[in-house]
Amino acid sequence: MRTHGSGEYLILVAGIFLLAPEAALAQPRGYENHQVVSIEVAGEAQLEALRILDAASRDLEIWSESLRAGVVEARVSRDQKRELDAAGFGYTVLIENLQARIDEMYADQGHGFFDEYRTYEEHLALMRDLAARYPTLARTVDLGRSVQGRALMALRITGPGASKVGLLYHGAQHGNEQGGAMLVAYVAEHLLANYATDPEIRALVDNAEWYLLPIMNPDGYAVYERYNWHGFDLNRNWGSPGSGPHPFSEPETAAVRDFFLAHPNVRLYLDVHGYEPWFGWPWARTSVTCPDDDAFHSAGDAVRNLIAAAGGASYAIGAISEVTYPVTGSSVDFSYGDLHQWAYALELASPAIPEIYDHYVSSLLFLASWVSDCNGNGIPDLAEIAGGGVPDVNDNGIPDACDIASGHFVDVPTGLAIRLTLHESRPNPFNPRTTIAFDLPQDMAVDLCIYDVRGARICTLVDTELLHGSHEAVWDGRDASGRGMASGSYFARLEAGGRVETVRMCLVR
Ligand SMILES: [Zn+2]
Structure with a gap:
């Protein structure tokens, strides 16, 4: 068992170790211009529009855990609120000035x-x-x-x-x-x-x-x-x-x-x-x-x-x-x-x-x-x-x-059971070839194919039974007859064990 003295020593060492990276950290963003609002979402289309705003901008962040039509809470900047207006969203303001609320929350009393x-x-x-x-x-x-x-x-x-x-x-x-x-x-x-x-x-x-x-x-x-x-x-x-x-x-x-x-x-x-x-x-x-x-x-x-x-x-x-x-x-x-x-x-x-x-x-x-x-x-x-x-x-x-x-x-075995996963291809974008990695939770039949954006099957990379674990396949940017494909987006589609996973790749000639 550790003595009191050595415990303090360990903590001191940890403290010194932590100081260096923390000193260079970015500071809080400043939310004077941000509010928290409750947005009325009429249906799936509006919900999707909101998701896109959330993904596209730091000026809007959805806070609700339950993302469905109805009411969704989000942090928005005043600029972003004008976009909500333009897009026809109704909303009510829950927190007028978010920074003031944060300052109040962390004020040491x-x-x-x-x-x-x-x-x-x-x-x-x-x-x-x-x-x-x-x-x-x-x-x-x-x-x-x-x-x-x-x-x-x-x-x-x-x-x-x-x-x-x-x-x-x-x-x-x-x-x-x-x-x-x-x-x-x-x-x-x-x-x-x-x-x-x-x-x-x-x-x-x-x-x-x-x-x-x-x-x-x-x-x-x-x-x-x-x-x-x-x-x-x-x-x-x-x-x-x-x-x-x-x-x-x-x-x-x-x-x-x-x-x-x-x-x-x-x-x-x-x-x-x-x-x-x-x-x-x-x-x-x-x-x-x-x-x-x-x-x-x-x-x-x-x-x-x-x-x-x-x-x-x-x-x-x-x-x-x-x-x-x-x-x-x-x-x-x-x-x-x-x-x-x-x-x-x-x-x-x-x-x-x-x-x-x-x-x-x-x-x-x-x-x-x-x-x-x-x-x-x-x-x-x-x-x-x-x-x-x-x-x-x-x-x-x-x-x-x-x-x-x-x-x-x-x-159930102990340790990590691998889930069926298709990883992003590397490199991506690519020219002339890219590697596609995937993990199999058990021995299983695998069908890995390349499709173009119109859904046409370009070629088959894997069509066989493979052992469980990690695997890789390489696509050289050619179709089944060996013709080089044009620049553009393509999809790798993995089907195994009744599940389908897809990743997008970009060929740049
Ligand atoms: Zn949460």
Whole structure:
């Protein structure tokens, strides 16, 4: 076990390491000319028009999680509002001057840490402080770096003992959702401050390896934007199709993925957002019911009841595709679908302090107890399994008695199951040839063809059964008879296992 002195030394070294990249970071953009508006969206065509504005300009950023016809909240500049007027959108102004609101939010009123919203730097300082004050229980962990080089800093909290279930809770995957960051930091402080005196907290800390990452999207958080510094929605970057050039193109999502792969004992993942009252689980990408829906639902029910009992909002619970609308590339689908973790997304009904702590802390503690000590006997599940006390025939780290009735986990391997993915061709644009890479989750028949923009099949690159794993094919810009094709756009279309993936390529002669 580390001594107090060496703990402080480690923290100092980490602090020096962090200073260099942070010093050069871009400053907040300044939102004096921006408002937050509630836009009335009449139908799919208007919704698409709004999506295009969102993708095309930093002057409009959609904030609503549920992107569907009806009402959509967005940040817009005054210039952009004139474009909304011209396009015939109706809207009401929710926040007149966004910068004034941000300044007010972060004004230091001299209260305690949790009485006010805190900046990214203040969150880092809190974590370093907690690690220094509780050196036997807590230490900071750097999961990786953002686009701009900010640390994705988590606090690892656990008591003595080994063989524990791990869990990761994070906030602010969307950088403008501060409530989640405050709540996750609050849980860290709550565990540490009550460990010595509260036997239930002590059991939770001793039985699980907690990773609490208040801010997953630090660049977005620093400038009060939903997206990361590249302008991508990180919660659509964990799979395909999604936001960004390819899955895990963004350093923030890649860092958390790599953390998961390096910590296979992590069985529970919670992604905290704000602000709509729902609590959801996979699938997000399809309305098909996931095999573990019953188990997700039973814990979901408990969370809903705990929130209500604490005086919180009345919650909708269910598969995310049900409680909102289907989205691809979300973190919960990756966490559950590829890593077979228990994966939940919690939306905070409102980001108001101190209600977020009062309403949600018991739920966050419950989820940890549910996944780390399912029979409630005070012994971590992994330790019981290791000692032969309870069976775990599928070797998933959760006692069979607590596995879901469906038995879905029985044939799940540990480690990363690859999803069918067709990567962007490289180089692109290209002349005369480009390489197309793709990943197969299992041995399967593959049909990879090139099409032109009119949908005519130009040639076939692969038409055979391939082994699971990563593969590449090269297109030399010629058709099946060897004629060089003209400059223009072409599509690579991969069909395998009943799924189709397409990427666009540009040939420039
Ligand atoms: Zn969100």
